[in-house]
Amino acid sequence: MSLFKFLRNAGEKLFGGKEAQAAPAAEAAPSGGGMSANAARSIAEYIRLQKLQVKDLQVSFDGPSGTVEVRGEVPDQATREKVVLSCGNIDGVELVRDELTVAQETATAPTEPPSRLYTVNAGDTLSKIAKQMYGDANAYMKIFEANKPMLKDPDKIYPGQVLRVPAA
Template identity: 45%
Template sequence: MGLFTFIKDAGAKIFGGKTSKEKAAEVKAKDAAREAAEDREAEQQLRATLMRLDLEVENLGITIKDDMAKVTGKVASQEIREKVILVIGNSAGIATVDDDLEVEKKAPEAIFHTVENGDTLSKIAKKVYGNAMKYPVIFEANKPMLSDPDKIYPGQVLRIPNLD
């Protein structure tokens, strides 16, 4: 008994006529096709979510590659632009949003705040505005993505509008 060494792809092609390299290339191509199909499905789900939330984007384009989403189109306001970015960015699997949205009605940009453990809208309002009772401003700024001011979670990104 013993261990014998061979050159893996030099012998007779009795397992379907393909070398291990050819099989690996096939698997890689199938994986890429599967990932592309998953990305297209995610793009469609994001489109449906934006429609369900009444966030209108003219000529909406969403493309996903790995963990980055690119969004294009035209929106009526800065608020809608920011909400579209947040809906896409707060989706599992998305780490970056490349925003190429055209805005009809310009306005000051809101700041984005990433929720940390222990955060509440009141705590965030106190930190940003100096007044915890301004939490409804943050809640309203994040509707319809938020349905309840107590339902925020660590890692979620929120819009914090300018009070001016």
């Protein structure tokens, strides 16, 4: 189990905001029992919309603490990280308790090392992050590709967003 911390008031607005894509506006903000259950369903649907493969996906959400717990089996480390980031980069989420398991690795599919996580600051661009992390601003596409499908455009990142930065 791992616990990841995120900025609570940064990210996708699934809980009734204009940008909501997985949840209708009628599903109110993440607080209270029924609303926490609705928020958990919205988060699970958001993960599915990202086309991330999670066998037996289970998501729970505690509104008052802003904590998501996610369980299931993923095919690889990269998918695990993307699921955690999908949960954490949602407005109203502060902590993600990762209870995911990675399917058995084989000789033909060796274990991928965990990526570094980077929290976007005001003024950051993927090129600036690539220069800082790899020493080459032109390596920004590596970061962009590592964060698909959550990122749709390399120019659309925001302060507080947490990104995967794969090993060089």
